Amino acid sequence: MTLPLQIDYALALSEGIGPRAKVGAGHLSEEQPRFLAGLQRVLEKVRSGELGFWSLPQDEPLVDQLEAFRNTLPTEIRDVLVLGIGGSSLGARAVIHALTDPAENERPAENERPAQNGGAQGKALRIHFPDNSDPWLLSALLSELSPSSTVAIAISKSGGTVETAASLLVVRQWLQRELAASASKHLVAITDPERGPLRALANEEGWSSFEVPANVGGRFSVLSAVGLLPAQLAGIDIRALLQGARDMASVCERETLVQNPAGILAALHALHHRADRPIHVLMPYADALRPFAAWYVQLWAESLGKRLNTRGEVVEVGPTPVPAVGATDQHAQGQLFMEGPRDKLITFVSVKHPPRDLAIPESTGDYAYLGGKTLGALLDAERRGTAEALARDGRPSLTVEIDRLDGYNLGALLFVYEAATAIAGELYEVNAFDQPGVEEGKRLASGLMGRPGYEDAAAEITRAEASRPANCRFCG
């Protein structure tokens, strides 16, 4: 079987680019035992039910539920507001951006397009992501949309995410003012099956709802209802997405490192990190994958950036992921990648067949040589030229290749990166599934917002701010 995803890592090894790579095939071999032990720990957690993301692609009944839900929506619905932040929006955003045309989501509702997934109502909805508590974003959106044709999906695993709660309260009032009691038909919750304030509100008001499984963390939730419901409403074939993920799940269970794509990604990054390359750039040569790079940034940063290792020792480790897109970033970050410190490992993503291609017309003068070639060929030439220029200077890269951008291949790509992150957690010796570091900032902000029980936090931050030296300030 030809797999939906290939990885070319010759340029990441000394064998391909010489000794300055500082990592060679021998290191990969040496990593095999550590990889295998790590993989086995991950798969043991999968089997015991502690770790849920690995099994999400099997969840066919969920797809049936989501399709059934689609058909219960009021027929006048045209727009979807996804109220979620971080892992509750980045996955759906990556999928929808990659698999729909760039202008489609903004197109006025009159120009309806058919759903790719043959949805019963035969049209795709426009999906909006006001994924910040910035009022600028949400108020502009609400002024464009109409309550009667909008459904809002609130997504928070705990139900306690304050940005999502605040946005939801605003949107709920906006719906209720026009729709009164039937607003509840325009509200959907995706949250814990039993607990939390979002679950309570959904139950009380009779909204439709879906679950974030207890054993699936936000940044690993793209193949649960969190990512699938918005994608399905956007008209995307989510069965193909799951099929791609499912096919890669079995490949990612292989016990030989160099036959396991997630293992290869995890091991190369860990090895290059040990060789003083803590900055991990993801640079798809495809504009459609910009939000995929943003999804990767969260996955990699939040999973691997940790104060403690698994033995409880203070280590303060973690690579810094950097998003880029080719060819655009050749004109922005390329200079730094090529001449700056040798502290980076760059992963290119190549899409062999662009979703649409454009022939470059014949012309005279300096541009004449472009005539008859295509923009897709140019993009590919730029990727190869960039990788080769880095390689000549002993700067490592690898290339993840997919044949085309469709649901099947994207599902494979998403799954491989999730699996790679879980395995990387083992190689970095950290818990890849928690995020304890964000609590303190939340606690202090809760104090400032007057949340009951956080009076101490309010006092602490007010006192701290007042105690700061006043002369460290430029004000004219």
Add this chain to the structure above:
Amino acid sequence: MTLPLQIDYALALSEGIGPRAKVGAGHLSEEQPRFLAGLQRVLEKVRSGELGFWSLPQDEPLVDQLEAFRNTLPTEIRDVLVLGIGGSSLGARAVIHALTDPAENERPAENERPAQNGGAQGKALRIHFPDNSDPWLLSALLSELSPSSTVAIAISKSGGTVETAASLLVVRQWLQRELAASASKHLVAITDPERGPLRALANEEGWSSFEVPANVGGRFSVLSAVGLLPAQLAGIDIRALLQGARDMASVCERETLVQNPAGILAALHALHHRADRPIHVLMPYADALRPFAAWYVQLWAESLGKRLNTRGEVVEVGPTPVPAVGATDQHAQGQLFMEGPRDKLITFVSVKHPPRDLAIPESTGDYAYLGGKTLGALLDAERRGTAEALARDGRPSLTVEIDRLDGYNLGALLFVYEAATAIAGELYEVNAFDQPGVEEGKRLASGLMGRPGYEDAAAEITRAEASRPANCRFCG
């Protein structure tokens, strides 16, 4: 006079957060002589005419020209395609995104909005940035737009940027097919005043054109026609933008480091870099400033990431800029910033008065405490909570504050970052105004595209690719 921009850097110094900052007020004082020498070198280049960006805000005649041009456009024009990449698009994008409503640019043409700048025709145009040679992006756009209501602006200082040339040839053909000879009224060039293929084409076909001054590099060109023309067409008050920049230009000439905002930014980053913090995060708490962060990434990376220092020694230096946006990235990169390696300096940007605010409605249960507060207050509380949580753990940050997002303040912000970059170049001892590293990749790509004179490059890359070990590849 109250300046449009303030900088609070108490949390970047030991005086504010304790010895783990590793940088204190004393270091800033010690930096004064180096700063002053650097500033003088920069201003000498400004005076001699070698360095142009510092004087751009003075160019009132250009504004008159741009306004006059606006009135010569065919009245049916609704859409503008900006064909540029890197410095030829990031600046305009940052300005337009920051100063128009998020949905405005996508709004169908029927819903016209008045121009803020009181343009003679009283309406703002929609500006599109297909700033990649990815055919997916451009073909989708062309299928949405109509040639008769579209004007394309091709921007390339040298005229030789291959991605821009290729996109331009496609767009020019698309215009000519429908408009025949009058297509030339729908094409505009911004390029070198005399040289290069884009200048030649514009002259030959009689397009309107503007200059990129010879002494202004792409990433410093936002306040030239490169940034101002698209901004003006979007209905933005570009006189206010220039006024803000002009007011800061004089402040950025101050010879005392702690009175010079560009000096403070440059020195704090250089000092923290020397204290092993090579990663420089820019995190505006404002969704409208996301593209501003992307603009900063190019400015900082391409200016400071250099192989050679000014004495010609191989140094391979340069910070890695990382874009983020609050509060969203608290849920993505926050964990890494808080618990990962102590290799980062974070700059928050705070906008005191959000362009629109939204009241959070009253509710019962866990969210009740939010009732009566605003989304803007929540965003601000999150920023303060995050900065304080970092500070408590000895992790440094600084905060750039502006009063509100308008042309005047944004112009100030853009100028201060440009000036800071020029000064940082002096402190890093590199040439901040070249980008020699990107040539090799371009040369190899030109070879692959069959460009005459690049036959050697084609042979080199083909041979190199063929010589790579075949077994460093995962393919199933």
